[in-house]
Amino acid sequence: MEALTDAINARRTFAIISHPDAGKTTLTEKLLLFGGAIETAGAVKARGERRRARSDWMKVEQERGISVASSVMTYEYDGRTFNLLDTPGHEDFSEDTYRVLTAVDSAVMVLDVAKGIESQTRKLFEVCRLRDMPITTFVNKLDREGQDPFALLQEIEETLQLDVTPASWPIGMGRDFHGCYDLFQDQLILFDKGGNDTRSEGVALHGLDDPKLDAMLPDHLVAKLREDVEMVRGLCPPFDAEAYLAGNLTPVYFGSAVNNFGVRELLEGLSRQAPSPRPQTALERAVAPDEAKCSGFVFKIQANMDPKHRDRMAFLRLVSGQFKKGMKLKHVRSGKTMAVHNAQLFLARDREVAETAVAGDIIGLPNHGGLRIGDTLTEGELVRFTGVPSFAPELLQRVRPEDPMKAKHLGRALEQLAEEGAARVFKPYLGADWVVGVVGALQFDVLADRIRTEFNVPVRFEPTELMTARWVEADDPHLLKQFVDKNKASLAEDHTGAPVYMARNAWHLNKPMEDFPGLRFLKTKEES
Numbered sequence: 075m076e077a078l079t080d081a082i083n084a085r086r087t088f089a090i091i092s093h094p095d096a097g098k099t100t101l102t103e104k105l106l107l108f109g110g111a112i113e114t115a116g117a118v119k120a121r122g123e124r125r126r127a128r129s130d131w132m133k134v135e136q137e138r139g140i141s142v143a144s145s146v147m148t149y150e151y152d153g154r155t156f157n158l159l160d161t162p163g164h165e166d167f168s169e170d171t172y173r174v175l176t177a178v179d180s181a182v183m184v185l186d187v188a189k190g191i192e193s194q195t196r197k198l199f200e201v202c203r204l205r206d207m208p209i210t211t212f213v214n215k216l217d218r219e220g221q222d223p224f225a226l227l228q229e230i231e232e233t234l235q236l237d238v239t240p241a242s243w244p245i246g247m248g249r250d251f252h253g254c255y256d257l258f259q260d261q262l263i264l265f266d267k268g269g270n271d272t273r274s275e276g277v278a279l280h281g282l283d284d285p286k287l288d289a290m291l292p293d294h295l296v297a298k299l300r301e302d303v304e305m306v307r308g309l310c311p312p313f314d315a316e317a318y319l320a321g322n323l324t325p326v327y328f329g330s331a332v333n334n335f336g337v338r339e340l341l342e343g344l345s346r347q348a349p350s351p352r353p354q355t356a357l358e359r360a361v362a363p364d365e366a367k368c369s370g371f372v373f374k375i376q377a378n379m380d381p382k383h384r385d386r387m388a389f390l391r392l393v394s395g396q397f398k399k400g401m402k403l404k405h406v407r408s409g410k411t412m413a414v415h416n417a418q419l420f421l422a423r424d425r426e427v428a429e430t431a432v433a434g435d436i437i438g439l440p441n442h443g444g445l446r447i448g449d450t451l452t453e454g455e456l457v458r459f460t461g462v463p464s465f466a467p468e469l470l471q472r473v474r475p476e477d478p479m480k481a482k483h484l485g486r487a488l489e490q491l492a493e494e495g496a497a498r499v500f501k502p503y504l505g506a507d508w509v510v511g512v513v514g515a516l517q518f519d520v521l522a523d524r525i526r527t528e529f530n531v532p533v534r535f536e537p538t539e540l541m542t543a544r545w546v547e548a549d550d551p552h553l554l555k556q557f558v559d560k561n562k563a564s565l566a567e568d569h570t571g572a573p574v575y576m577a578r579n580a581w582h583l584n585k586p587m588e589d590f591p592g593l594r595f596l597k598t599k600e601e602s
Protein backbone atom coordinates (compact mmCIF):
# COMPACT_ATOMS: atom_id res chain seq x y z
CA MET A 75 0.00 0.00 0.00
CA GLU A 76 2.83 2.35 0.88
CA ALA A 77 4.61 1.43 -2.34
CA LEU A 78 1.45 2.27 -4.26
CA THR A 79 1.16 5.64 -2.56
CA ASP A 80 4.83 6.36 -3.36
CA ALA A 81 4.34 5.39 -6.98
CA ILE A 82 1.27 7.63 -7.27
CA ASN A 83 3.05 10.54 -5.60
CA ALA A 84 5.86 10.21 -8.15
CA ARG A 85 3.43 10.80 -11.06
CA ARG A 86 3.34 14.14 -12.84
CA THR A 87 0.56 14.09 -15.40
CA PHE A 88 0.48 17.32 -17.39
CA ALA A 89 -0.19 18.97 -20.73
CA ILE A 90 1.33 21.90 -22.56
CA ILE A 91 -0.96 24.72 -23.60
CA SER A 92 0.07 27.38 -26.07
CA HIS A 93 -0.84 29.35 -29.15
CA PRO A 94 0.39 27.73 -32.38
CA ASP A 95 4.05 28.52 -33.09
CA ALA A 96 5.01 29.44 -29.54
CA GLY A 97 7.18 26.31 -29.39
CA LYS A 98 5.07 23.55 -27.87
CA THR A 99 6.39 20.84 -30.21
CA THR A 100 9.97 21.92 -29.68
CA LEU A 101 9.56 22.00 -25.92
CA THR A 102 7.86 18.58 -25.92
CA GLU A 103 10.77 17.18 -27.82
CA LYS A 104 13.31 18.72 -25.46
CA LEU A 105 11.48 17.45 -22.39
CA LEU A 106 11.67 13.95 -23.84
CA LEU A 107 15.33 14.46 -24.66
CA PHE A 108 16.16 15.58 -21.13
CA GLY A 109 13.99 12.78 -19.77
CA GLY A 110 16.13 10.31 -21.68
CA ALA A 111 13.11 9.06 -23.63
CA ILE A 112 14.67 9.98 -26.98
CA GLU A 113 18.34 10.25 -27.89
CA THR A 114 18.31 12.92 -30.54
CA ALA A 115 16.33 16.04 -31.08
CA GLY A 116 14.14 15.76 -34.15
CA ALA A 117 12.75 12.39 -33.11
CA VAL A 118 9.32 13.73 -32.28
CA LYS A 119 8.95 15.30 -35.69
CA ALA A 120 10.34 12.23 -37.39
CA ARG A 121 7.85 10.10 -35.55
CA GLY A 122 5.08 12.45 -36.58
CA GLU A 123 6.13 12.30 -40.20
CA ARG A 124 6.34 8.53 -40.24
CA ARG A 125 2.90 8.33 -38.78
CA ARG A 126 1.55 10.75 -41.31
CA ALA A 127 3.12 8.94 -44.21
CA ARG A 128 1.39 5.75 -43.16
CA SER A 129 -1.99 7.21 -42.60
CA ASP A 130 -4.14 8.64 -45.32
CA TRP A 131 -6.39 10.85 -43.32
CA MET A 132 -3.40 12.43 -41.74
CA LYS A 133 -2.67 13.93 -45.15
CA VAL A 134 -5.08 16.66 -44.21
CA GLU A 135 -2.90 17.37 -41.26
CA GLN A 136 0.21 17.34 -43.38
CA GLU A 137 -1.24 19.62 -46.02
CA ARG A 138 -2.36 22.16 -43.49
CA GLY A 139 0.69 21.83 -41.33
CA ILE A 140 -1.29 21.31 -38.16
CA SER A 141 -1.40 18.63 -35.58
CA VAL A 142 -4.77 16.90 -35.48
CA ALA A 143 -4.24 13.94 -33.21
CA SER A 144 -2.96 13.93 -29.69
CA SER A 145 -1.18 11.28 -27.75
CA VAL A 146 0.55 10.44 -24.51
CA MET A 147 4.28 10.43 -23.84
CA THR A 148 5.76 8.96 -20.69
CA TYR A 149 9.30 9.58 -19.47
CA GLU A 150 11.26 9.51 -16.22
CA TYR A 151 13.25 12.29 -14.66
CA ASP A 152 14.60 12.79 -11.19
CA GLY A 153 12.87 9.67 -9.87
CA ARG A 154 9.49 10.85 -11.13
CA THR A 155 7.30 9.50 -13.89
CA PHE A 156 6.02 12.22 -16.21
CA ASN A 157 2.97 11.61 -18.36
CA LEU A 158 2.85 14.36 -20.96
CA LEU A 159 -0.46 14.50 -22.79
CA ASP A 160 -0.11 16.14 -26.17
CA THR A 161 -2.83 18.49 -27.31
CA PRO A 162 -3.66 19.56 -30.82
CA GLY A 163 -2.61 23.13 -31.37
CA HIS A 164 -4.96 24.30 -34.09
CA GLU A 165 -8.03 26.00 -32.75
CA ASP A 166 -10.42 23.95 -34.89
CA PHE A 167 -9.47 20.99 -32.77
CA SER A 168 -9.68 22.64 -29.41
CA GLU A 169 -12.56 20.42 -28.31
CA ASP A 170 -10.12 17.54 -28.15
CA THR A 171 -7.73 19.74 -26.21
CA TYR A 172 -10.40 20.62 -23.66
CA ARG A 173 -10.99 16.97 -22.98
CA VAL A 174 -7.30 16.24 -22.65
CA LEU A 175 -7.16 18.96 -20.04
CA THR A 176 -9.70 17.08 -17.91
CA ALA A 177 -7.19 14.23 -17.69
CA VAL A 178 -4.16 16.17 -16.39
CA ASP A 179 -3.23 17.54 -12.98
CA SER A 180 -1.29 20.57 -14.17
CA ALA A 181 -0.28 22.44 -17.30
CA VAL A 182 2.73 24.19 -18.73
CA MET A 183 1.84 27.39 -20.57
CA VAL A 184 4.33 28.25 -23.29
CA LEU A 185 4.56 31.88 -24.40
CA ASP A 186 6.57 33.39 -27.22
CA VAL A 187 8.60 36.17 -25.60
CA ALA A 188 7.75 38.51 -28.47
CA LYS A 189 4.02 37.76 -28.52
CA GLY A 190 3.06 37.22 -24.90
CA ILE A 191 -0.46 35.95 -24.25
CA GLU A 192 -2.15 35.11 -27.57
CA SER A 193 -5.79 34.23 -28.28
CA GLN A 194 -5.45 30.47 -28.09
CA THR A 195 -3.30 30.62 -24.95
CA ARG A 196 -6.00 32.60 -23.33
CA LYS A 197 -8.83 30.27 -24.28
CA LEU A 198 -6.96 27.23 -23.05
CA PHE A 199 -5.98 29.02 -19.89
CA GLU A 200 -9.66 29.70 -19.18
CA VAL A 201 -10.36 25.97 -19.37
CA CYS A 202 -7.55 25.31 -16.90
CA ARG A 203 -8.92 27.99 -14.63
CA LEU A 204 -12.34 26.34 -14.52
CA ARG A 205 -10.60 23.40 -12.92
CA ASP A 206 -8.29 25.50 -10.70
CA MET A 207 -5.40 23.86 -12.45
CA PRO A 208 -1.85 24.77 -11.43
CA ILE A 209 0.01 26.44 -14.30
CA THR A 210 3.75 26.69 -14.83
CA THR A 211 4.80 29.30 -17.39
CA PHE A 212 7.68 28.89 -19.85
CA VAL A 213 8.60 32.02 -21.78
CA ASN A 214 10.26 30.78 -24.95
CA LYS A 215 12.55 32.18 -27.67
CA LEU A 216 14.74 34.37 -25.47
CA ASP A 217 17.38 34.03 -28.20
CA ARG A 218 15.20 36.44 -30.16
CA GLU A 219 14.25 39.99 -29.41
CA GLY A 220 11.00 40.16 -27.49
CA GLN A 221 9.08 42.09 -24.90
CA ASP A 222 10.70 43.40 -21.77
CA PRO A 223 10.34 40.68 -19.09
CA PHE A 224 8.70 43.10 -16.67
CA ALA A 225 6.06 43.99 -19.25
CA LEU A 226 5.48 40.33 -19.93
CA LEU A 227 4.98 39.50 -16.26
CA GLN A 228 2.56 42.37 -15.99
CA GLU A 229 0.67 41.12 -19.04
CA ILE A 230 0.30 37.64 -17.52
CA GLU A 231 -0.80 39.09 -14.24
CA GLU A 232 -3.34 41.48 -15.73
CA THR A 233 -4.84 39.48 -18.58
CA LEU A 234 -5.02 36.19 -16.70
CA GLN A 235 -5.56 37.54 -13.19
CA LEU A 236 -2.76 35.35 -11.97
CA ASP A 237 0.04 36.17 -9.55
CA VAL A 238 3.47 35.64 -11.07
CA THR A 239 6.74 34.57 -9.45
CA PRO A 240 9.73 34.41 -11.79
CA ALA A 241 11.71 31.22 -11.23
CA SER A 242 14.55 32.57 -13.31
CA TRP A 243 15.55 35.94 -14.73
CA PRO A 244 16.89 36.47 -18.23
CA ILE A 245 20.24 38.17 -18.76
CA GLY A 246 20.03 40.09 -22.00
CA MET A 247 17.85 39.00 -24.89
CA GLY A 248 18.12 38.21 -28.60
CA ARG A 249 21.72 38.41 -29.79
CA ASP A 250 22.75 39.66 -26.41
CA PHE A 251 21.13 36.76 -24.52
CA HIS A 252 23.65 35.39 -22.03
CA GLY A 253 21.55 33.06 -19.92
CA CYS A 254 19.41 33.16 -16.80
CA TYR A 255 19.84 33.70 -13.12
CA ASP A 256 18.00 30.89 -11.35
CA LEU A 257 16.14 32.69 -8.59
CA PHE A 258 15.01 29.50 -6.87
CA GLN A 259 18.45 27.84 -6.65
CA ASP A 260 20.72 30.91 -6.70
CA GLN A 261 22.76 29.80 -9.65
CA LEU A 262 23.83 31.16 -12.98
CA ILE A 263 22.89 29.21 -16.09
CA LEU A 264 24.91 30.38 -19.06
CA PHE A 265 23.49 30.27 -22.55
CA ASP A 266 25.32 28.22 -25.10
CA LYS A 267 23.72 28.85 -28.48
CA GLY A 268 22.85 25.65 -30.27
CA GLY A 269 24.11 23.80 -27.21
CA ASN A 270 23.04 20.22 -27.18
CA ASP A 271 24.42 19.40 -23.81
CA THR A 272 21.69 18.15 -21.53
CA ARG A 273 23.98 17.54 -18.60
CA SER A 274 26.02 20.67 -17.93
CA GLU A 275 25.41 22.17 -14.53
CA GLY A 276 24.65 25.74 -13.58
CA VAL A 277 27.26 27.75 -11.71
CA ALA A 278 26.31 27.86 -8.04
CA LEU A 279 26.55 31.34 -6.56
CA HIS A 280 26.36 32.85 -3.14
CA GLY A 281 23.69 35.31 -4.04
CA LEU A 282 23.86 38.11 -6.54
CA ASP A 283 26.83 39.79 -4.87
CA ASP A 284 29.04 36.80 -5.58
CA PRO A 285 32.12 38.12 -7.45
CA LYS A 286 31.99 35.05 -9.71
CA LEU A 287 29.13 36.80 -11.43
CA ASP A 288 31.33 39.78 -12.36
CA ALA A 289 33.96 37.47 -13.73
CA MET A 290 31.52 35.63 -15.96
CA LEU A 291 29.35 38.34 -17.45
CA PRO A 292 29.93 41.74 -19.06
CA ASP A 293 29.72 44.60 -16.54
CA HIS A 294 26.62 46.25 -17.99
CA LEU A 295 24.67 43.00 -17.80
CA VAL A 296 25.70 42.25 -14.24
CA ALA A 297 24.62 45.70 -13.12
CA LYS A 298 21.29 45.35 -14.91
CA LEU A 299 20.73 41.86 -13.50
CA ARG A 300 21.29 43.06 -9.94
CA GLU A 301 18.95 45.96 -10.48
CA ASP A 302 16.28 43.81 -12.16
CA VAL A 303 16.34 41.12 -9.51
CA GLU A 304 16.04 43.64 -6.74
CA MET A 305 13.02 45.09 -8.49
CA VAL A 306 11.47 41.70 -9.20
CA ARG A 307 11.84 40.61 -5.61
CA GLY A 308 10.15 43.81 -4.54
CA LEU A 309 7.31 43.54 -7.05
CA CYS A 310 6.47 39.85 -7.16
CA PRO A 311 5.36 37.65 -4.28
CA PRO A 312 7.75 34.85 -3.29
CA PHE A 313 6.83 31.43 -4.59
CA ASP A 314 3.91 30.05 -2.60
CA ALA A 315 3.20 26.37 -3.20
CA GLU A 316 -0.35 26.60 -1.91
CA ALA A 317 -1.24 29.50 -4.20
CA TYR A 318 0.31 27.65 -7.16
CA LEU A 319 -1.60 24.45 -6.41
CA ALA A 320 -4.84 26.40 -6.12
CA GLY A 321 -4.22 27.85 -9.59
CA ASN A 322 -3.70 31.40 -8.31
CA LEU A 323 0.03 31.83 -8.90
CA THR A 324 2.31 30.76 -11.72
CA PRO A 325 6.08 30.32 -11.53
CA VAL A 326 7.65 31.77 -14.69
CA TYR A 327 10.70 30.19 -16.37
CA PHE A 328 12.57 31.88 -19.21
CA GLY A 329 14.34 29.88 -21.88
CA SER A 330 14.91 28.92 -25.48
CA ALA A 331 13.55 25.48 -26.21
CA VAL A 332 15.22 25.11 -29.58
CA ASN A 333 18.58 25.73 -27.90
CA ASN A 334 17.83 23.37 -24.99
CA PHE A 335 18.01 26.34 -22.69
CA GLY A 336 15.90 26.49 -19.55
CA VAL A 337 14.41 23.07 -20.17
CA ARG A 338 16.17 21.33 -17.32
CA GLU A 339 15.17 24.03 -14.85
CA LEU A 340 11.58 23.65 -16.02
CA LEU A 341 11.71 19.87 -15.57
CA GLU A 342 13.19 20.22 -12.12
CA GLY A 343 10.54 22.73 -11.24
CA LEU A 344 7.79 20.36 -12.37
CA SER A 345 9.39 17.55 -10.44
CA ARG A 346 9.50 19.65 -7.27
CA GLN A 347 6.34 21.70 -7.49
CA ALA A 348 3.81 20.17 -9.87
CA PRO A 349 1.04 18.20 -8.21
CA SER A 350 0.87 14.43 -8.10
CA PRO A 351 -2.53 12.97 -9.09
CA ARG A 352 -5.40 14.88 -7.53
CA PRO A 353 -8.74 13.53 -6.32
CA GLN A 354 -11.41 13.40 -9.01
CA THR A 355 -15.05 14.34 -8.65
CA ALA A 356 -17.69 11.73 -9.34
CA LEU A 357 -21.46 12.20 -9.14
CA GLU A 358 -21.54 10.08 -5.99
CA ARG A 359 -18.38 11.21 -4.17
CA ALA A 360 -14.79 12.39 -4.62
CA VAL A 361 -12.36 9.58 -5.40
CA ALA A 362 -8.85 9.85 -3.96
CA PRO A 363 -5.86 8.58 -5.98
CA ASP A 364 -4.51 6.33 -3.24
CA GLU A 365 -7.71 4.35 -2.73
CA ALA A 366 -7.00 0.65 -3.05
CA LYS A 367 -9.49 -0.02 -5.86
CA CYS A 368 -8.72 0.91 -9.41
CA SER A 369 -10.92 3.38 -11.30
CA GLY A 370 -10.64 5.69 -14.29
CA PHE A 371 -12.49 7.56 -17.03
CA VAL A 372 -12.27 7.69 -20.81
CA PHE A 373 -11.29 11.15 -22.04
CA LYS A 374 -10.46 10.39 -25.63
CA ILE A 375 -11.11 7.80 -28.29
CA GLN A 376 -8.90 7.60 -31.31
CA ALA A 377 -9.10 5.47 -34.40
CA ASN A 378 -6.22 4.40 -36.57
CA MET A 379 -3.40 4.85 -34.13
CA ASP A 380 -1.77 2.18 -36.19
CA PRO A 381 -3.35 1.88 -39.64
CA LYS A 382 -1.87 -1.60 -40.06
CA HIS A 383 -4.29 -2.77 -37.40
CA ARG A 384 -7.29 -0.54 -38.05
CA ASP A 385 -7.55 -0.19 -34.33
CA ARG A 386 -9.50 2.05 -32.10
CA MET A 387 -8.13 3.12 -28.78
CA ALA A 388 -9.95 4.44 -25.73
CA PHE A 389 -7.65 6.51 -23.52
CA LEU A 390 -8.33 5.92 -19.85
CA ARG A 391 -7.02 8.23 -17.16
CA LEU A 392 -6.56 6.18 -14.02
CA VAL A 393 -8.05 8.03 -11.08
CA SER A 394 -7.34 5.64 -8.23
CA GLY A 395 -5.51 2.49 -7.24
CA GLN A 396 -3.49 0.23 -9.46
CA PHE A 397 -4.33 -1.39 -12.76
CA LYS A 398 -2.96 -4.89 -13.35
CA LYS A 399 -2.96 -6.83 -16.59
CA GLY A 400 -5.96 -9.15 -16.79
CA MET A 401 -7.94 -7.10 -14.29
CA LYS A 402 -11.72 -7.19 -14.56
CA LEU A 403 -13.15 -3.72 -14.86
CA LYS A 404 -16.78 -2.74 -14.66
CA HIS A 405 -18.09 -0.45 -17.37
CA VAL A 406 -20.42 1.58 -15.20
CA ARG A 407 -22.71 2.89 -17.98
CA SER A 408 -23.58 -0.55 -19.37
CA GLY A 409 -23.04 -2.54 -16.17
CA LYS A 410 -20.88 -4.98 -18.13
CA THR A 411 -17.57 -6.31 -16.85
CA MET A 412 -14.55 -6.66 -19.11
CA ALA A 413 -11.27 -8.46 -18.52
CA VAL A 414 -8.51 -6.16 -19.72
CA HIS A 415 -5.51 -8.08 -21.04
CA ASN A 416 -4.21 -5.83 -23.76
CA ALA A 417 -4.14 -2.34 -22.28
CA GLN A 418 -1.35 -0.21 -23.73
CA LEU A 419 1.18 2.10 -22.14
CA PHE A 420 2.60 4.91 -24.25
CA LEU A 421 6.27 5.65 -24.21
CA ALA A 422 7.87 8.43 -26.19
CA ARG A 423 8.44 6.33 -29.27
CA ASP A 424 6.54 3.18 -28.69
CA ARG A 425 3.72 1.58 -26.90
CA GLU A 426 3.76 -1.65 -24.95
CA VAL A 427 1.30 -3.89 -23.15
CA ALA A 428 0.60 -2.49 -19.72
CA GLU A 429 1.47 -4.94 -16.96
CA THR A 430 0.65 -2.43 -14.25
CA ALA A 431 -0.21 1.24 -14.07
CA VAL A 432 -1.23 3.49 -11.21
CA ALA A 433 -3.45 6.50 -10.60
CA GLY A 434 -2.26 9.37 -12.78
CA ASP A 435 -1.20 7.09 -15.63
CA ILE A 436 -2.96 6.86 -18.96
CA ILE A 437 -3.65 3.46 -20.46
CA GLY A 438 -5.06 2.73 -23.88
CA LEU A 439 -7.83 0.16 -24.23
CA PRO A 440 -7.88 -1.14 -27.78
CA ASN A 441 -10.94 -2.33 -29.66
CA HIS A 442 -13.50 -1.82 -26.98
CA GLY A 443 -16.28 -0.64 -29.22
CA GLY A 444 -18.65 -0.12 -26.31
CA LEU A 445 -16.58 2.63 -24.71
CA ARG A 446 -17.48 6.28 -25.10
CA ILE A 447 -15.87 9.50 -24.05
CA GLY A 448 -16.81 10.21 -20.45
CA ASP A 449 -17.32 6.57 -19.49
CA THR A 450 -16.15 5.36 -16.09
CA LEU A 451 -14.46 2.01 -15.43
CA THR A 452 -14.06 0.67 -11.89
CA GLU A 453 -13.31 -2.51 -10.01
CA GLY A 454 -17.01 -2.74 -9.22
CA GLU A 455 -18.18 0.40 -7.47
CA LEU A 456 -20.89 2.36 -9.26
CA VAL A 457 -19.34 5.79 -9.40
CA ARG A 458 -19.48 8.07 -12.43
CA PHE A 459 -16.76 10.64 -12.97
CA THR A 460 -17.90 14.03 -14.17
CA GLY A 461 -16.34 16.88 -16.01
CA VAL A 462 -15.49 15.60 -19.49
CA PRO A 463 -17.30 18.11 -21.66
CA SER A 464 -19.11 17.82 -24.95
CA PHE A 465 -19.57 21.11 -26.75
CA ALA A 466 -22.56 22.28 -28.73
CA PRO A 467 -21.33 22.49 -32.31
CA GLU A 468 -21.22 25.88 -33.92
CA LEU A 469 -21.17 24.63 -37.51
CA LEU A 470 -23.73 22.19 -38.83
CA GLN A 471 -23.73 20.48 -42.21
CA ARG A 472 -25.76 17.74 -43.82
CA VAL A 473 -23.83 14.71 -44.98
CA ARG A 474 -24.80 12.34 -47.80
CA PRO A 475 -23.08 9.36 -49.33
CA GLU A 476 -22.14 9.83 -53.01
CA ASP A 477 -23.63 6.40 -53.52
CA PRO A 478 -27.16 6.28 -52.00
CA MET A 479 -26.77 2.52 -51.46
CA LYS A 480 -24.13 3.26 -48.85
CA ALA A 481 -26.39 5.07 -46.41
CA LYS A 482 -26.09 2.29 -43.85
CA HIS A 483 -22.31 2.27 -44.04
CA LEU A 484 -22.31 6.00 -43.57
CA GLY A 485 -24.51 5.61 -40.51
CA ARG A 486 -22.03 3.23 -38.96
CA ALA A 487 -19.07 5.46 -39.79
CA LEU A 488 -20.80 8.47 -38.26
CA GLU A 489 -21.67 6.57 -35.15
CA GLN A 490 -18.05 5.58 -34.66
CA LEU A 491 -16.80 9.11 -35.26
CA ALA A 492 -19.35 10.45 -32.79
CA GLU A 493 -18.23 8.00 -30.12
CA GLU A 494 -14.67 8.93 -30.76
CA GLY A 495 -15.63 12.55 -30.14
CA ALA A 496 -14.50 13.65 -33.62
CA ALA A 497 -17.88 15.23 -34.36
CA ARG A 498 -21.44 15.53 -33.13
CA VAL A 499 -23.75 13.44 -35.24
CA PHE A 500 -27.48 14.07 -35.27
CA LYS A 501 -30.20 11.99 -36.82
CA PRO A 502 -33.18 14.28 -37.40
CA TYR A 503 -36.51 12.84 -36.24
CA LEU A 504 -37.86 13.62 -39.69
CA GLY A 505 -35.97 13.05 -42.93
CA ALA A 506 -33.24 10.64 -43.97
CA ASP A 507 -30.04 12.69 -43.88
CA TRP A 508 -27.60 12.99 -41.04
CA VAL A 509 -26.50 16.32 -39.69
CA VAL A 510 -22.92 16.65 -38.51
CA GLY A 511 -21.86 19.36 -36.11
CA VAL A 512 -18.33 20.52 -35.42
CA VAL A 513 -16.64 23.31 -33.54
CA GLY A 514 -14.18 24.28 -36.30
CA ALA A 515 -14.66 24.21 -40.09
CA LEU A 516 -11.51 22.21 -40.76
CA GLN A 517 -13.06 19.24 -39.03
CA PHE A 518 -15.40 18.72 -42.03
CA ASP A 519 -12.40 18.15 -44.30
CA VAL A 520 -10.85 15.71 -41.89
CA LEU A 521 -14.16 13.87 -41.49
CA ALA A 522 -14.82 13.58 -45.23
CA ASP A 523 -11.32 12.25 -45.69
CA ARG A 524 -11.62 9.74 -42.89
CA ILE A 525 -15.06 8.48 -43.93
CA ARG A 526 -13.71 7.92 -47.43
CA THR A 527 -10.46 6.23 -46.46
CA GLU A 528 -11.42 4.32 -43.34
CA PHE A 529 -14.96 3.32 -44.20
CA ASN A 530 -14.77 3.42 -47.95
CA VAL A 531 -17.76 5.72 -48.26
CA PRO A 532 -17.19 8.84 -50.38
CA VAL A 533 -19.41 11.58 -48.94
CA ARG A 534 -20.54 15.11 -49.60
CA PHE A 535 -21.01 17.71 -46.90
CA GLU A 536 -23.64 20.32 -47.69
CA PRO A 537 -24.41 23.57 -45.90
CA THR A 538 -27.62 23.77 -43.89
CA GLU A 539 -29.72 26.65 -42.68
CA LEU A 540 -28.94 25.58 -39.13
CA MET A 541 -27.08 27.87 -36.78
CA THR A 542 -26.55 25.87 -33.62
CA ALA A 543 -27.75 22.90 -31.61
CA ARG A 544 -28.68 22.45 -27.96
CA TRP A 545 -29.19 19.33 -25.93
CA VAL A 546 -32.63 19.40 -24.35
CA GLU A 547 -33.20 18.13 -20.84
CA ALA A 548 -36.11 18.20 -18.43
CA ASP A 549 -36.85 16.85 -14.98
CA ASP A 550 -40.42 16.22 -16.08
CA PRO A 551 -40.60 13.57 -18.86
CA HIS A 552 -44.13 14.68 -19.82
CA LEU A 553 -42.96 18.19 -20.48
CA LEU A 554 -40.12 16.87 -22.62
CA LYS A 555 -42.54 14.72 -24.61
CA GLN A 556 -44.85 17.68 -25.11
CA PHE A 557 -41.94 19.71 -26.42
CA VAL A 558 -40.79 16.93 -28.72
CA ASP A 559 -44.26 16.45 -30.19
CA LYS A 560 -44.54 20.14 -30.94
CA ASN A 561 -41.08 20.58 -32.43
CA LYS A 562 -40.36 17.36 -34.31
CA ALA A 563 -39.15 19.16 -37.39
CA SER A 564 -36.35 20.86 -35.45
CA LEU A 565 -35.32 17.90 -33.36
CA ALA A 566 -32.79 15.16 -33.76
CA GLU A 567 -31.11 12.62 -31.56
CA ASP A 568 -27.38 12.35 -30.95
CA HIS A 569 -25.46 9.08 -31.01
CA THR A 570 -26.53 8.32 -27.45
CA GLY A 571 -30.19 8.89 -28.29
CA ALA A 572 -30.37 12.19 -26.38
CA PRO A 573 -32.71 14.79 -27.90
CA VAL A 574 -31.13 17.80 -29.56
CA TYR A 575 -32.83 20.98 -30.70
CA MET A 576 -31.41 22.42 -33.93
CA ALA A 577 -31.97 26.15 -34.29
CA ARG A 578 -31.94 28.15 -37.52
CA ASN A 579 -31.29 31.53 -35.94
CA ALA A 580 -31.26 33.36 -32.64
CA TRP A 581 -35.02 33.85 -32.64
CA HIS A 582 -35.65 30.20 -33.39
CA LEU A 583 -33.36 29.33 -30.49
CA ASN A 584 -34.95 31.69 -28.02
CA LYS A 585 -38.57 30.89 -28.84
CA PRO A 586 -38.75 27.42 -27.27
CA MET A 587 -36.73 28.64 -24.30
CA GLU A 588 -39.49 31.18 -23.64
CA ASP A 589 -42.32 28.75 -24.43
CA PHE A 590 -40.90 25.95 -22.29
CA PRO A 591 -39.20 27.50 -19.28
CA GLY A 592 -39.17 24.10 -17.57
CA LEU A 593 -36.67 22.73 -20.10
CA ARG A 594 -32.92 23.11 -20.12
CA PHE A 595 -31.19 23.90 -23.42
CA LEU A 596 -27.59 22.92 -22.91
CA LYS A 597 -24.61 24.26 -24.78
CA THR A 598 -22.26 21.71 -23.31
CA LYS A 599 -23.16 18.32 -22.09
CA GLU A 600 -21.04 16.28 -19.76
CA GLU A 601 -20.51 12.88 -21.26
CA SER A 602 -21.77 10.15 -19.02
Ligand code: G4P
Pocket residue numbers: 092093094095096097098099100101163214215216217218329330331332333
Ligand atom coordinates in the same frame (compact mmCIF):
# COMPACT_ATOMS: atom_id res chain seq x y z
P1 G4P B 1 4.18 24.86 -31.84
O1 G4P B 1 4.28 23.39 -31.63
O2 G4P B 1 3.83 25.61 -30.59
O3 G4P B 1 3.34 25.28 -32.98
O4 G4P B 1 5.65 25.41 -32.17
P2 G4P B 1 6.95 24.69 -32.69
O5 G4P B 1 7.63 23.96 -31.61
O6 G4P B 1 6.65 23.95 -33.95
O7 G4P B 1 7.83 25.96 -32.99
C1 G4P B 1 7.42 26.97 -33.90
C2 G4P B 1 8.65 27.61 -34.52
O8 G4P B 1 9.40 28.27 -33.49
C3 G4P B 1 9.59 26.60 -35.15
O9 G4P B 1 10.21 27.24 -36.26
C4 G4P B 1 10.62 26.38 -34.07
O10 G4P B 1 11.87 25.93 -34.58
C5 G4P B 1 10.74 27.77 -33.50
N1 G4P B 1 11.24 27.78 -32.12
C6 G4P B 1 10.90 26.97 -31.08
N2 G4P B 1 11.60 27.29 -29.98
C7 G4P B 1 12.40 28.32 -30.32
C8 G4P B 1 13.38 29.09 -29.62
O11 G4P B 1 13.67 28.89 -28.45
N3 G4P B 1 13.99 30.09 -30.32
C9 G4P B 1 13.72 30.34 -31.64
N4 G4P B 1 14.38 31.34 -32.22
N5 G4P B 1 12.81 29.63 -32.33
C10 G4P B 1 12.17 28.64 -31.69
P3 G4P B 1 9.80 26.96 -37.75
O12 G4P B 1 10.65 27.82 -38.59
O13 G4P B 1 8.32 27.08 -37.89
O14 G4P B 1 10.12 25.45 -37.91
P4 G4P B 1 11.53 24.74 -38.04
O15 G4P B 1 11.73 24.59 -39.48
O16 G4P B 1 12.56 25.63 -37.39
O17 G4P B 1 11.38 23.47 -37.31
